[in-house]
Structure formats: C-alpha cells, structure tokens
Amino acid sequence: MTATTDHECFTQPNSENISLWKYMDFTKFMALITYQKLYACRSDLFDDPYEGTYPRKIVKFVQELKEDDTEDNAKVARAIYDFNKKLRKATYISCWHANDFESAAMWDLYSKNDASVAIETTYADLKNILPSEAMLGLVNYIDYDKEVFPMGNLFYAFTHKRKSFEHEREVRFLIQKLPIDKNNKVDFDSIVTPNVIPVDIEINKFVKKIHLSPRSPEWMLSLLQDVVKKYSINVEVRRSNLYISPIY
Template identity: 35%
Template sequence: MFVKNPTIILPEDPDTIVWKYLDLSKFLDLLLSKKLFMSRSDKFEDQYEGTFSEPTYEEIRKIAENNPKFLNYYKSHREKIVISSWHINEYESFAMWQIFTKNNEGLAIQSTVKRLQEALKPERKTEQFIGEVNYIDYKKEHIPFNDTFFPFLFKRKSFQYEREVRIISDVTKNNITVNDGVKIDVDINQLIEKIYIHPKSENWYKNLVIQLMEQLGFNFTIEKSDLESDILI
C-alpha cells in the first residue's frame, strides 16, 4: 500500500514518466506472480547504498560515543530496507539498455509516478513509499537523519545518470528474514503503461515476447523503440 510521507520528495508532476529496464526472466516473473521484486538495500552494487556522507557520519559518530547502539542500528537497518528502482526520463535511454540488459535482449516498462502509486494499492503486508533520489557530494554535503529512509534517498553524484525514483519499504515490523529481497503485490495493469522491446533484438525475440504476453492474457501496448528507427537520408 502506497503511503504519503511529507518528508520524502516526489516529482511535482504525477504524470512524470518512469522506466524499468529488465531481462525477460524477471519480466515473466513479474507477470506470472503479479508481484514486484524489491531488492535488499545492502545487496546493490553501490557499496555506499544506505550509508551516510562524511559530514553526517561524523555527526552520528559523536552521538554514538555515548550510545553505541545508535550507530549499530543504522548498520543493521540496511538489511530491512527493500527498494525497487525506476528511471525518470521522458524518452527511453540508450545507457539504461546497456547497463540493465544483456545480449541485445530485454525489455523496458514505461509507467508514471501516479501509476506506481495506484499499482501499489493491492499490497497489504507492508507500507510502500515513493521518493526521488538526491545526488550529492558525499565528502562535503550533509544527509539528514531525522527520517530513517533518508540515507536510502541519497546517492553519490557519480550516479546522477540514473535519475532514480524509488519504491521503498521498511520490513522491520514484518519480522521476516530478507535474503536478496521481497516480493510485493501489485496491480500489473496499473504498473505497466507500455512495453518497449530491446531495439537491437532479433525478430524471433520480439515475436517470442509478444507471444508470451498473449498466452498469459496481457495486451499491453508494445511500442517500437526510437533507437530502432529507420535512417532517413
């Protein structure tokens, strides 16, 4: 269930377009299970995920001198935060295709911030929040710690190209052990507005994706990639 948090910043326009690039197996898992996978925050490639900038860490370290549990809480808390990452962009991104898909295969889901909010309504076990990631200089800039989600809504400037919006959840109250992540219930038809198939994929692969969706009873709009357009001379 999506919950509004006044301290978490969202794009002003609810119709802001967001994308998720993924391989066919993950896409089929989403369709078959009608559940969205959310990764455990400390399993991301970025080792700084969920950590603090240097100025904030120094501030917390001083507090922790008299209360060691304070710092330990933030370290262990990363295991209980789960995240689904989406990319803000009016258009599809060549870079995102390169990073998140392999062998010229894969798909991109196009959605909007509003559709993400609506898609989360079937979930009843955990509360979901949506926030836009801030990109800062971790050596100089401060990350607030008056909200436990804030460390997970900041990243280093090196990752600015991601232009990320996150669905984020704290599963501490659920008293579950999170391995790589958790799956949450979603309304698939709300979540997905359009599908783009990898622009460099072979025709057999495109036909396979279309066939699989038809057999599963889905009729999502499939758009031709702008990166696949014919060259005009």
C-alpha cells in the same frame, strides 16, 4: 491501497504524470507477468556500497564521538548510526528511471543481453498499485564528500545517493521489514532477512507500454507479442527504434 507519498523524507515530483521505466532481462520480465509481482531488493545487496549509508562528514562526526560522552545528542547520534547499519538488511528497494524518453544508458546498464525488456508506466499509476507500507519518492543526489542530510530520520539514508549516479534519475519505492521475534522484539542477530521480497501487483493496472531492446533480433518482437497476448496483458508492445538507421 496506495503507496505513502506524504513523508518528509520522500521528495515528490512536480507532476505525477511523469513516465517511469524499469529495464530488465527477459527472464525477470517473464517472472513479472507470470507471478504478477514486483521484487524489491535488500539495500545492502545493491552494487553501490554507499546504498543506505551516511555522507563522509556524518561518519567522521560519529566516529569521533567519545565512548564516555554522555550528552544526549551524542548518544542519540551514535544509536541512530549503529541501528542504520543493521537496518540496511531490513530495507527493500525497487528502482525506476524517470524520463519522458527511453534511455540508451539504461538499456546498457540494466539489460544484460539483447533479449531485454523495459516496462513503462507513470508515477501516479505505480503509486496506486502499491501497498501503503511502500514509501515512494524521488532520489536526491548529493556530494557525499562535502554535503550532509539530517540524521533525525533513518529514511534519509535511503532517499539520497551520490552525484555519480545522478544520470539514473531514480524514483524508488521502499519497504522495511524488521525482523520481529516471538516476543515482538526486533532481532537482527538471530533472524535472517530474505534477499528480496515480493509485492503483489496487477500488470494491466499500471503498465502502459512494453519495449523490446533496440539490439534484439526481429523475431523476438513476435515472441514478445505472443507472450504478452497469452497472459492477457492489454498494452502496446513495441521494439525500440533507438538504433534504427537514419534517413539521408
């Protein structure tokens, strides 16, 4: 199985050999290697309140539609907009940073303490370990005050972010888990969706390197190497030299 990458809403990179990074604290790293699972978070629980929402012009357009407007376009736009609000609670996302080099900003943003880890892979390898229900692609950054994207497909709201987040250079995979009741109907009102969902993976099939935080104490490198060895993970483990003293 591989992730779906041929959907119109998911922009693909020029090369699938680009490096992807995921920064995390040591606890999340231990969960990853212990359970061999990636966890995707529900989109409405992200720190960014705009996650999975529409730009200002679209919101204004829908809000100005009259309740008694019977035009097909108006009815469709209102239905899509209303459904999107609920869909955010059934859309799960895992975020990755695309970069040929490690990022000081990402260490600061996504590693909560000095005992943090970043795993490095490639776009192709991530794609190949994901199930086909996972949609994979680049995030597109736009000005939410001035620009728009099409309303014709609900995925567009989840493949765009504000330009304020452009530094993240994000690649994401997305899985939607609609709450289906016993009558095989979508029921957002009665069924509670989980905060995260697990995705089964095999570490050795996609992780290329494991990086320890540049601010971590020296002894942690030995600990990390021992842990990785214990779990039979056959990849290079290194401590970041991002803040190593320069030589003059």
